[in-house]
Amino acid sequence: MFKAKLESAKEFKKVVDTMATLLDEICLQVNEEGVRAAAMDPSHVALLSLNIPRIAFEDYQADEHEIGIELEAFKKIMNRAKAKDKLILELDEERNRLNVIFENQGKRKFSLSLLDLSGATTKVPELEYHNVITIKGDALKEALKDADLISDHVIMRASPYEFKIEAKGDLNDFTAEFSSEDDAIISIEGEEEVKSAFNLEYLLDMVKGVSKGDIVKLYLGNDMPLKMEYSLAGCELMFLLAPRIEE
């Protein structure tokens, strides 16, 4: 069986929105410890991994199951979440459906037909990073939106004391600079200077669910994938984004 209750359907909507911008479908691996999932986008440029430990749920009961979900349909349902709605996710094994229930003044129940995605699990590569930037989510998001006016990609640079996002257009440039003294920065770790270039459309999709108060961790290397981590209402999201390189 699988039955799990989340305090805020609206908060979980942000998680589903973020998954749906990058992925078409995802296979949730549920067990007594919580819910996990990992998948690459169709072009294999980005990877998203989700971990919701059982402590993030108000109620949680689960045996081992793989629950394959079509994300566009799930997103449409989650868009109906209202403030103060609780969310119950419940596996109906007989009908092979995931019941998505909004609980508030009554119960509104959608039954989402499941996909057979068994065996489609994605392994997450273990990459080693020396530079880690912990930054306020809104500052990062605004800098990426600024850069989007200038170019379709950015260069991220990190040194022991500084983090920069640069965009170069044909005529105009943009640079966001954050030093370890700035309010936006929680910490900058790393002993060397590194830089990698990334596609902006993917970056903007990855920070879609981030709002004021969220803290984002960035792991950077030289022409290495960007690793990004943040939590939304106890749901831990991790992304990898492959770099663009000079040929």
Place this chain on the structure above:
Amino acid sequence: KKKQLTLDAFF
């Protein structure tokens, strides 16, 4: 010329 890599290169 810039080239977009895929994650497969890092597995």
